[in-house]
Amino acid sequence: MRDVVVLGAGLHRFGRFPDKSLPDLGREAIENALDDSGVPFKDIEVAYVGRVLAGMGAGLSVVSEMGRTGIPVINIEMACGSSTSAFREAYLSVATGVYDTALVVGFEKMQRGLIQIADQKSYQTVMGLAVMPASYALQARRYMADHGATAEMFGQVSVKSHRNGALNPYAQYQTAVTLDDVMNSRSIADPVTLLQCSPTTDGAAAVVICAASKAAQYKSGRLAHVAGWATGSGKYEPTGDSAEGEADTGEIGRLVAMAWERAGLGPEDVDVTQVHDAFAPGEIFSIEGLGLVPVGEGAQAVWDGRTEIDGDIPVNTDGGLLSRGHPIGATGCAMVTEIVRQLTGEAGPRQVKGGDAHVGLIQNAGIGGMNILVLTS
Amino acid sequence: MRDVVVLGAGLHRFGRFPDKSLPDLGREAIENALDDSGVPFKDIEVAYVGRVLAGMGAGLSVVSEMGRTGIPVINIEMACGSSTSAFREAYLSVATGVYDTALVVGFEKMQRGLIQIADQKSYQTVMGLAVMPASYALQARRYMADHGATAEMFGQVSVKSHRNGALNPYAQYQTAVTLDDVMNSRSIADPVTLLQCSPTTDGAAAVVICAASKAAQYKSGRLAHVAGWATGSGKYEPTGDSAEGEADTGEIGRLVAMAWERAGLGPEDVDVTQVHDAFAPGEIFSIEGLGLVPVGEGAQAVWDGRTEIDGDIPVNTDGGLLSRGHPIGATGCAMVTEIVRQLTGEAGPRQVKGGDAHVGLIQNAGIGGMNILVLTS
Amino acid sequence: MNAAAETTKGQSEDIRPLSAGQFIAAPTPGERARLRGARCRACGETFFPPRRYCAACTSGEMEDIELPSSGSVESFTIVHQQLPGSAMIPPYAIVNVRLGAGPVVQTVLREGHEMLELDDDVALVVETVLNEDSHSYVAFIARRLAGGSKEEGK
Amino acid sequence: MNAAAETTKGQSEDIRPLSAGQFIAAPTPGERARLRGARCRACGETFFPPRRYCAACTSGEMEDIELPSSGSVESFTIVHQQLPGSAMIPPYAIVNVRLGAGPVVQTVLREGHEMLELDDDVALVVETVLNEDSHSYVAFIARRLAGGSKEEGK
Numbered sequence A, B: 001m002r003d004v005v006v007l008g009a010g011l012h013r014f015g016r017f018p019d020k021s022l023p024d025l026g027r028e029a030i031e032n033a034l035d036d037s038g039v040p041f042k043d044i045e046v047a048y049v050g051r052v053l054a055g056m057g058a059g060l061s062v063v064s065e066m067g068r069t070g071i072p073v074i075n076i077e078m079a080c081g082s083s084t085s086a087f088r089e090a091y092l093s094v095a096t097g098v099y100d101t102a103l104v105v106g107f108e109k110m111q112r113g114l115i116q117i118a119d120q121k122s123y124q125t126v127m128g129l130a131v132m133p134a135s136y137a138l139q140a141r142r143y144m145a146d147h148g149a150t151a152e153m154f155g156q157v158s159v160k161s162h163r164n165g166a167l168n169p170y171a172q173y174q175t176a177v178t179l180d181d182v183m184n185s186r187s188i189a190d191p192v193t194l195l196q197c198s199p200t201t202d203g204a205a206a207v208v209i210c211a212a213s214k215a216a217q218y219k220s221g222r223l224a225h226v227a228g229w230a231t232g233s234g235k236y237e238p239t240g241d242s243a244e245g246e247a248d249t250g251e252i253g254r255l256v257a258m259a260w261e262r263a264g265l266g267p268e269d270v271d272v273t274q275v276h277d278a279f280a281p282g283e284i285f286s287i288e289g290l291g292l293v294p295v296g297e298g299a300q301a302v303w304d305g306r307t308e309i310d311g312d313i314p315v316n317t318d319g320g321l322l323s324r325g326h327p328i329g330a331t332g333c334a335m336v337t338e339i340v341r342q343l344t345g346e347a348g349p350r351q352v353k354g355g356d357a358h359v360g361l362i363q364n365a366g367i368g369g370m371n372i373l374v375l376t377s
Numbered sequence C, D: 001m002n003a004a005a006e007t008t009k010g011q012s013e014d015i016r017p018l019s020a021g022q023f024i025a026a027p028t029p030g031e032r033a034r035l036r037g038a039r040c041r042a043c044g045e046t047f048f049p050p051r052r053y054c055a056a057c058t059s060g061e062m063e064d065i066e067l068p069s070s071g072s073v074e075s076f077t078i079v080h081q082q083l084p085g086s087a088m089i090p091p092y093a094i095v096n097v098r099l100g101a102g103p104v105v106q107t108v109l110r111e112g113h114e115m116l117e118l119d120d121d122v123a124l125v126v127e128t129v130l131n132e133d134s135h136s137y138v139a140f141i142a143r144r145l146a147g148g149s150k151e152e153g154k
């Protein structure tokens, strides 16, 4: 497999843009990623597109805004993990020499309110079980009992996320909140409160990758390399655990081990991390699953500020899903974008380790699989 | 790139199954493909799923019926070309050594009536332009004037397709029709009549592929190898041609040339072909675009019976989209299935060249790209 | 454990399970839920709802079993937001119930959710959850068993 | 060719283009359609509707142009099936109209479609296609120009 670099990345601001179309959002993200990469659109050989709610053929309607050069435009869907899946397909197509240069795009326009995860007529819906934060809440309550954590420790994740979002001009929410704000916001699925839920969002993100051997013709300076990856769905564990879908954190450990093996690195090497905090407890479960802290110590680590930008294991420096926003098809590419900014020293006020960050870790969960990516500079 | 073989393929019958769920349809196709391949599900390392209309995460709900082994389940959408796109992603992942064994699944449950290709509030719909067969009809009328073809020559495509469908126990329509039946069925978009339109369909199709070096542990005998492929979207031709989407046959020539180059073969080597006949004129445009007959001679070739099972360029031996049915996410895998049956001599009453067929060609059109595949035995 | 002997009234014709195949015998509102699970003959793992292939070992040798109608609360959450299309009116609890050595099943607990604690014992009971088109749709819900607190009437 | 001088009546306030940005000047029903196209300064290719980047050469140097309001029928089809949501009542023609050296545009032709032939000359005319919420929505449609047959009145 060839060495592959991320040459550029760009976003359309996340938020609510009722007057903009998907091509409006997507085009701006692509323009920003192409500008950042130095790659002209006509050099792009394939486009992989992460999108969930947009209709048939949405990728072509966005990508063809830039020209009709005859490239394949392939839509990938893995729910909230769609655009890291698109990234992985693009990465493999370049690493294996099928293409030299690829564009990855993620976009979404979402309705307001909680995401509807099951059909309105389904058993899960009629029975009131298809409540998105419920799986996180169920896991959180058990965690609190087993590890002596408090509800405030989960709330603190959201405080930290909003503080970071306030430093990110592309974030949906750019205002800090207090722990009281978080704990006093209305309860959705106890112990998860409203301010511990990621919002519904419109937005787009794009990434340009290319074979490292071709990078010099476009850009010089520090570049982010794709060092490791893993993807897999929830494997049934015969202990009787029946958790499914996004909160299946038992999966993370198995997958991150595969990613570390590919990268030749380990959790002790990580400088900056993006995790899937669709709901605040997610950050705690994820940093444990990823091996950044021992199991049972994640909540305390957040409480102690270790996941802050200036902490020893900075997590979701751009505000994460909670504050940057979570336009489901675009989230994965936004995660990649933030890690690239951190590894190239371009994260501005959000920069970790004084610009001396060289290993970035990404965990993006979906339905059909979770993606782990390791980027290095 | 490693040599890759199709070890097995299987369908759920195409038709209308209001009482069956997507997992019901998909499971049966997967069971048939696994049986045909000799590969147990636990050896499958990745699943790529073609589906268009099914909701978020549909692939996992189908594939996890067979077990929860932790494999990635990646949903691919490229409209009517979705499952050849899924096939291509799976093929690349095996050819490049990322996985040894992959499952490709396509499925769909469709509403009755013409496919709605644009939003009901859109300009294209209000203006009455978003009529699916219209692009084929526009091209057909020009073709008739330019090449002296008759409307009956297009109708004959459907007569041939239904005759083949009657030989296929998995086809939606298994009854032969006469040319009078076709020409006297009501006009939809002149010269395209109702019996020249593919139906809406429920169905599923699955394919198991593996590295050729691993095939012997599962199966012996004739196997179909993936010899060539190409994929690409409509490239803008500065002649002023503004056709978009499925009927953009100008694309075929460019792509099939790429596939022949990869395969080291050419149109003169083809024994059996599957083309995208969503509407009857499609077969004629496609065989010309693929270089199986000179431009302008496709209609006459059909009229003369050359694309019949016993003709010199047999096309859509299983009934094609017109008669086998067109559950959009499943169509590509059904095309692969029929070519595999032909190349392994298992096509029964539909068998071409007395079982001595060694090169099969597939053309499956979508939005975002068209896929060309060359299989050999 | 088996609630079959408890039948106290005849079943009305229009009672339908909200989810087909969930019960091993015709469900009667108010009685213990006799849930249909599946057990893998190859590895012994049990599942609810039933599966054709074992999630753990992929074997297709599955047999129907009747699941215990009570278990302990592995975890729960109190839902305060109305889910569009749902028959459940907040607040109510979603509970994960571990059925002994068997699977964990998820359902709701409506009465007494404010007293619910982890590891409480709960019974799975048939209840009408939806009336539509002159049919009563029944499902299984969880109900607290007498612990420190009094049992709720209906 | 330019229909601007033909204005015969004042424009009503509630006339809106069905598709924003299609016209280079406020459209008036019955007049020639003054369509906004785009021309690539790099390669000269013209497009309708306008694009920000050239489909042919990917240049972003695009300029607005006014397209010819007549052209020849490259192809057509007579639609006999009602499209759900459409304001067009079958039978009507969908026509691809080649605007001289410019782009091919697609629209409908309603009157006299039974006399339509390939390569006929047609004019692009503004017409009200939809009345909704007390607004008139206008678009451009094709109308046959006098050839061998008489011109249709309105």
Ligand SMILES: [Zn+2]
Binding pocket: C040, C041, C042, C043, C044, C045, C054, C055, C056, C057, C058, C059
């Ligand atoms: Zn088992």
Ligand SMILES: [Zn+2]
Binding pocket: D040, D041, D042, D043, D044, D045, D054, D055, D056, D057, D058, D059
């Ligand atoms: Zn140009």
